[in-house]
Amino acid sequence: MPDAEEPDQLRAATYARARQRLSSTSDLPPMPWQAAGVPPDDVTLIRNVLWRANRGADADTVRAELESALQLMDSARAELDALETGLLFVARAEGLTWGEVARHRGLKSPQAAQQRQDRLSTRTALP
Secondary structure (H helix, E strand, O other), X not given: OOOOOHHHHHHHHHHHHHHHHHHHHOOOOOOOOXXXXXXXXXXXXXXXXXXXXXXXXXXXXXXXXXXXXXXXXXXXXXXXXXXXXXXXXXXXXXXXXXXHHHXXXXXXXXXXXXXXXXXXXXXXXXX
16 A cells, blocks of 8 residues: 555655756846745746746757646645735734735635635645
């Protein structure tokens, strides 16, 4: 019987290989909040691949980078969920009401904003 953690380990290894491949070809300057030696986040790596795709690189390089970027999509979504969770937490800590959060997020009600935070918090919680 396969190890229950095996799919997660394989996924993590796939993400790591894709990140390494894209980071090594990336000419992105570090962001002010980025610790020294830490590669760019997955969303930035994917954005860079899209930008570079039509800049005259050879077809094999473009294809390899696009394949790596596609492998990072789930991880990039998780990064965005964590970013939104943090943003909602700080917005509330700084005094924004749920009604204000809802309005700025395009949600129909304060309750919808709270429910969104609950869903995001559940998805981004550590196992």
